[in-house]
Amino acid sequence: MSGSASLHDATVVLDDHPVLRGxxxxxGPGLTLVRGPNGAGKTTLLRALAGLVALARGxxxxxxxxxxxxxxxxxxxGLSARANLSFFASxxxxxxADITEALRRWGLAELADRPVERLSAxxxxxxxxxxxxxxxxxxxxxxxxxxxxxxAGMHLVRDAIVSAxxxxxxxxxxxxxxxxLDRDAAQxxxxxxxxxxxx
Amino acid sequence: MSPLGxxxxxxxxxxxxxxxxxxxxxxxxxFTGMLVLLESLAFGPGRARQPDVASGVYWIAVLFxxxxxxxxxxxxxxxxxxxxxxxALPGGRDAxxxxxxxxxxxxLLVVAxxxxxxxxxxxxxxxxxxxxxxxxxxxxxLALPPVVVLTSVIAxxxxxxxxxxxxxxxxxxxxxxxxxSQGSAAALTGDGPAALAWAGLLGAFAFxxxxxxxxxxxxxxx
Numbered sequence: 001m002s003g004s005a006s007l008h009d010a011t012v013v014l015d016d017h018p019v020l021r022g023x024x025x026x027x028g029p030g031l032t033l034v035r036g037p038n039g040a041g042k043t044t045l046l047r048a049l050a051g052l053v054a055l056a057r058g059x060x061x062x063x064x065x066x067x068x069x070x071x072x073x074x075x076x077x078g079l080s081a082r083a084n085l086s087f088f089a090s091x092x093x094x095x096x097a098d099i100t101e102a103l104r105r106w107g108l109a110e111l112a113d114r115p116v117e118r119l120s121a122x123x124x125x126x127x128x129x130x131x132x133x134x135x136x137x138x139x140x141x142x143x144x145x146x147x148x149x150x151x152a153g154m155h156l157v158r159d160a161i162v163s164a165x166x167x168x169x170x171x172x173x174x175x176x177x178x179x180x181l182d183r184d185a186a187q188x189x190x191x192x193x194x195x196x197x198x199x
Numbered sequence: 200m201s202p203l204g205x206x207x208x209x210x211x212x213x214x215x216x217x218x219x220x221x222x223x224x225x226x227x228x229x230f231t232g233m234l235v236l237l238e239s240l241a242f243g244p245g246r247a248r249q250p251d252v253a254s255g256v257y258w259i260a261v262l263f264x265x266x267x268x269x270x271x272x273x274x275x276x277x278x279x280x281x282x283x284x285x286x287a288l289p290g291g292r293d294a295x296x297x298x299x300x301x302x303x304x305x306x307l308l309v310v311a312x313x314x315x316x317x318x319x320x321x322x323x324x325x326x327x328x329x330x331x332x333x334x335x336x337x338x339x340x341l342a343l344p345p346v347v348v349l350t351s352v353i354a355x356x357x358x359x360x361x362x363x364x365x366x367x368x369x370x371x372x373x374x375x376x377x378x379x380s381q382g383s384a385a386a387l388t389g390d391g392p393a394a395l396a397w398a399g400l401l402g403a404f405a406f407x408x409x410x411x412x413x414x415x416x417x418x419x420x421x
Contacts, residue, residue, distance in 0.1 A: 050287045065289035074284035077275055078216030087212050091288050093200045115219060116279075124279070 002029050003063050003138025003170035005049050010058035012044050019044045021194040022058070027139070029168040030186030031161065033175065040191040042174040043071070046141045049172065063170075065092070066139035069131060071147055073124040077117040081108055081127035084116060089134050102133035106156060121148045132160045140164055140171045202297070205290050209298020214305060216275060223271030224306055227264035231314040234260040239321055248322040254383035257318055258339065258376055264310045265343045266365050269303055269351045273360075282355075286420055296348060296416040300409065303344040311340045327389030335386055335394055338401035339379030345408035346371045352412075353419055375404050 005027040012020035019041050025032075027049070034042050047053045048060060050068035075084045082099055089097035103112045106126040116124055125148045132140065145157045158181065164171050165184060173181060190199045200208070217223055238256040239247045246252055276282035285291045315336060318324060326332055350367040354360045382397025 047283075052283055052287055066287070068283070068287045070280050070283060072280045074280045076212060076216055076281040077278055078219035079212065083212075083215065087208065088284070088288070090208055091200065091205055091285075091291075091294070 002168045003066075003140075004028050005062040005066065005139045005170060005172070006060070007045075007048055007055075008059045008061075010048055010060065011056045012041075012048055012053050013056045014044070014053070018056075019194055020048060020196075023048070023194070023196045024058075025049075025189060025196055027170050027172055027187075029165075029170050031165055031181060031184050032170070032172045032187040032189060033181060033185045034172060034189045034191060034196075035175065036191030041194040041196075042191050043143055044194075045189075045191060045196060046070075046143050046172065046174055049139075050141050062139055064138045066141050067131060067135050067137040068141040069128050069143065069145065071144040073116065073128040075116045075124060075128055078115060080113045080115055081119070081124075081130070082112040084127065085130060085134050088131060092135055092137075094135065097134045099130075099134055102130040103127070105133060106130040107152070122150060122153060125149055126153055126156070129157060129160065132164065136164070136167065136169070138169055140169055142171065142173045144174055144176070146175060146177050202290060202293060205294035206297035206301060209285065209294045210301035210305070213272060213298060213302035217272070217302070217306060220275070223268040224309065226267045226271065227306070227310045228313055230267060231260040231264050231310055232317055234263075235314060235317050235321055244322075248324055250324075250384040250387035251380070253318055253322055253324055254380045254387065257314060257383065258379045260314055261307065261311050261340065261379075262343065262369075262372060262376060264314075265303065265307055265347045266368065268306050268310070269299070269344075269347045270361060270364065272299060272303065273351050273355065277355075292417040292420045293413060295420065296352060296412055299348045299351075300344040300412070303348060304341055307340045307343060308337070311336055324387060326387055328386045328391055328394060331391055331394035331398070332383060332386035335379060335382035335398045335401065338398050338405065339375065339382065342375045342379070342401045342405040342408070343372065345405060345412045346375070349408065349412040349416065349419075352416055355420065371408075375401060378404065 007023050007025050010020055010023045036042050050066050085099045108126055146154050161171055188199045189196050285295050347368055350364050354363040357363050378397045378400045382394050385393035
């Protein structure tokens with residue numbers, strides 16, 4: 001499972017304001033860390049890679065349909081964690097996905113059938129991140145995956161990312177955390193005022 | 200998975216979420232019920248049961264119900280950015296549109312049935328052609344979601360979405376409103392050919408706007 005994604009000279013304009021300015025990035029198998037100050041355009045870079053924002057200029061190439069998990073849970077309220085994950089797996093045609101095991105691994109075995117609006121922010125985040133185990137896509141885009149998580153949750157994220165790297169997935173992580181994942185990173189990108197450069 | 204399978208999956212997801220928190224359905228049922236009740240009071244028992252008046256008020260109520268249910272559905276999807284998770288999936292944009300159209304159609308059928316039964320009993324309506332009336336109601340209900348969901352998608356990231364969706368929808372829905380009202384009135388009075396003609400027009404509206412929505416929605420959703 002070898003994934004890749006790239007943006008070439010990509011510009012994204014939101015509310016008449018260029019949020020991404022001529023960004024060119026090549027993501028291959030391995031971990032890419034994206035850092036930068038608040039408002040630098042990190043989330044927009046991920047959303048551009050995921051195809052969630054229109055490019056005013058430039059082009060995007062991604063192998064397969066990336067798995068994008070934003071800094072919010074992206075789970076539908078009214079449904080349980082299990083129902084949400086079943087929906088995503090079915091949509092991607094993964095009939096044999098072991099959702100029960102994924103939720104158990106993320107510490108949600110007892111809460112799997114509770115509506116997600118009745119979970120804490122950290123539990124919702126865990127449920128969202130359990131998609132890493134259920135939908136193993138060539139390209140994975142994670143926006144602040146450590147936010148809202150306790151120490152044990154952060155270890156689970158790190159383990160899940162390492163497992164993805166073993167499977168040769170291309171993993172892009174936006175994070176403010178300085179110490180997590182640094183030693184596993186194949187590429188580090190710094191964003192500032194909508195521009196991206198390698199460090 | 201086929202495009203139809205994905206659309207059905209999104210529709211099922213919508214209906215499960217609505218079943219868990221039926222605020223959209225409850226608001227729509229309350230609104231349509233109140234409108235039928237108020238109609239009987241405002242027009243008086245004699246005028247309120249005239250086929251053209253009863254049909255017109257009924258379809259205005261169903262139209263507003265469609266806006267209410269659709270607004271609640273998109274509100275739910277915008278919470279926690281749940282809609283982005285669907286859009287990011289392969290074929291997600293088409294499935295989101297088609298699934299929401301199907302789910303809204305199913306919910307509106309419930310609302311239309313409840314409002315219809317209430318109208319029949321409260322206004323003591325005589326139905327000359329029940330089969331034709333059912334056909335007009337079915338096609339009239341199916342003609343609404345393609346437009347309402349389309350305008351909801353166009354106004355998805357607009358701050359005043361609650362106001363913008365009706366403003367965008369209503370001009371496009373005037374032909375459906377006229378056809379549904381006239382068709383229902385014709386079925387109530389016993390004019391079979393006219394009822395069938397209006398029903399055919401409603402079917403055409405549903406098809407045209409459904410295709411139009413599927414064509415432009417992938418580009419419209421951000």
